[in-house]
Amino acid sequence: MNNSQRILSRASGPLSSKLMFIAEAPGRLGADQLAIPLHGDKTGHNFEELLKFSGLDRTEIFITNAVLCNPKDADGNNSTPLKEEVINCLNFLKKQIELVNPDIIVALGATALHALSLIEQHNLSLKKDVRTMNEWWGRKLIPLYHPGQRAMLHRSFANQRSDYQFVHDSFKHLYQKKAKPKNISIIKEDILAIVSYILSKNELTYFALHKIFYLIEYNSFIKLGYRLTNAYIIRQKDGPYCTDLHINRLKNSIPDLQTRFISKTSFIIYKPSDIFNMDNDFGNILSSETINIIDNVLDKYGKKSNASLKRAVYFTRPMRNILYYESQNKINLYNTPIEFVNGLVQ
Template identity: 50%
Template sequence: MSNLKKETEIQFSELISEVKNCKKCPRMCDSERVLGPASGSLNAKVLFIGEAPGRLGADESQIPFHGDKSGHNFEALLEQVQLSRYELFVTNAVLCNPRDEKGNNATPTTTEIKNCANFLKKQIELVDPQIVVTLGGTALKACSLVEEHNLELKAQVRTSNKWLNRILIPAYHPGQRAMIHRSFPNQLSDYQYISEQAKRNGKNKVKSISSISSKGTKELVEEITSRNSDLSYFALHKLFFMVEAKAIDELGSRLTDSYIIRQKDGPYCVDLHPKKLNFLGLQLSTYTRNHNLYIRRNSTKSLFSENNFNAPQIALIDSVMKKYGHLADADLKRVAYCTSAMRSMLRKEKELGLNLFNAPLLNP
C-alpha cells in the first residue's frame, strides 16, 4: 500500500470516529452514524449524496442506500446503467436517521443539515471526486452549505454544473415518494446521463460492470441452489463468495459483478438481501428455523440455459459445492476467513489499526 493511500485510509478512519462521537442533533443521538468502508471507494470519481439513512435501510445495514425500497431502487438504477459500487462513493447530507414522534423516517431540519455540512465537506475533500450527484432537494441544499450555488432540482435535474472545482449533477431521490414526481424510467435516463458523464471525465474512467464480468448474480445463485436446494441464508452468502474467490485465484476473474463486503460474520453480497431474492426469478422462498433464515429452491428445473458459464467455470462451481456445500455455518465462516481475500483484509486492519467491517471484498 502506498503512503498516500495509507494516509487517506487513516484520515477517513479519523473522520469516521469524529462522526461517531458527534452529539449535535438531539433526536439522532441514538441513531447509527452511517459512514464507513461500505460508503465505497476513497478514489471514486463519482460521489452520490442522498438525504439521510433510512430507518429500515442504512440505519440497520450500515450500508448507504441498502436494505429498504430506496436502496433497492438505487442499486437497480446503478446496475442498469452499468455503474459498479466498487467504483463509487455513496453518502448522505445527514449521516444519522431522523425520525418523527411516531418513529417514522422524517426530513432533516435545516439545523440538522447545517450540523452535518462540515462532515460532508470533509468527505468531498477526502475522496476528491470529479462528479458529485445529489439525490433529492435535501442533498442539493446541503451542497450549497459547502459551496454556495443557486441550483434548483426541478430546473437543473440531469444537467452538469460547475461547482467546487468539479461537476455537480442534480438528480431525484430514488425513494418511492420521489417516483411520483420523477418516474423510474425518467430516473433511469438520469442515471444513464450520469454514467455517460462519469465515463467521459478524467483519466481514471469509471468501469462498466460489463468490463468486470459478462455473468450476473442470478446465474450463480441458480447454480448454487440447483446443487443445494435447501440451505441457510448465511451459507448462500459464503458459498457465493467462495466461488468468486476461487474464480479469481484459478481463472483470473470473477464470475459476477455483485458487490461483496466484509461483515463481522464474514462476506456479505448486497445483491442477496432477503427482499431482493424474489426478483431473481428462481422460485426461492425463505423460512426460519432455530431463529435463522433459510432459503429453499421450490423448483429444481433450471430456469436458464445450460450455458450460463463455460466448462472451467462450471467445474469450479462444482468443486466449491462438493467441498464446502455440506458444511455447517460455523465451518463455512472459518473457511471464508481463510481465503486470501479475507486474510489480506485482516492484515490491512492490523497494519492500519482500523476496523474494516463493511469494507469491499474482491474488488475487480
C-alpha cells in the same frame, strides 16, 4: 442522533472515484441496519436498479449522505433531517468531498442540494435545474430527485431512468470512456446463473449462501487466477457479504425461490418449475470449468453448519489479511470491500 449508527465506511466506495452521489440520510430499514448507503430498503433497490439501467457501476462511485445518521420521528419512522442536523453534519460532508475530490457530484434530493449550497453558494433547485450540469466549487454538480418512493410522486421512475442515463452520458463525455452496456436485470446474468446452480444442488441458509458464493470466487481466483464475476463482496461482522445477493433481489430475480424460517434461521429453497431445461440453461451460461469449481466447493462446504462456514471463510487469505490489519491497528474494517489480488492468496 447520538445513539444512531454513523453510515460512513469503505462500503461508501473508492476514494479514487470521480463520481459522487450525495443523498439525504440513511434509511431506517436499509443503511441504518446494514451500514451500506443506499442499499437494503426500497430506496436502495430503486437506486441500484437505476444505476444498472444506465450502465453505472456501484463499485466505481462514492455514495454518501448529507446527514450520516438516520433521523427518526417520534414514532421511530424515517424523518427529513432538520436544518440543525444538516448544519451539524456539514463539516463531515465537506471533508468527504475534499478527500474524494470527485469531478462530478450528483445531489439526490432537495436536502442534499441545500447542504451543498451551505458549503459553496449556488442558486440551483430541483424543480428548475433537475438533470442539468452546473459549475460548483471547481467541479460539476447535477441535481436529481431522490430515488425514494415519496419522490416518485414528483419524478416518475421512467423520468429518473433518463436522469441517470444523463449522468452516465455526462460522465462518459467528460472522460471519453467506452459506454458500458445497459443491464436492467436485478442480478447480473453470471451471478444469477451461479446462484441458481448452487441452490438447485443444495438447500442453504441465507447466511451460508453468501459464504458459499465467496468461497467459489476465492477458489476460482486460486485455480484460474481470476474471479468468475464482479459481484461486490464486503467484510461484515459475520464474514463476507455480497450486496448482489440481497434477499429481495434474489426473490425478484428467481421466480421459483422460496424462503422459510426455522428457529429464526432463514433458509433459501429453489424448486425450478422447468426442471427439464435447467441443465441446458446452466450449460449455456456456465462453463464446465466453472461448474467444476462450484461442485468442488459444494462437495466440501455445502453441508457445513453456519458456524463451520464462518470459520472456513475466516481462514481464507483475504479475510486473514483483513483480520491481521484490524488487530495491528486496533480498528474494525466492517464493510471493507474484499479484494482478490495476488498478494492475498499466496
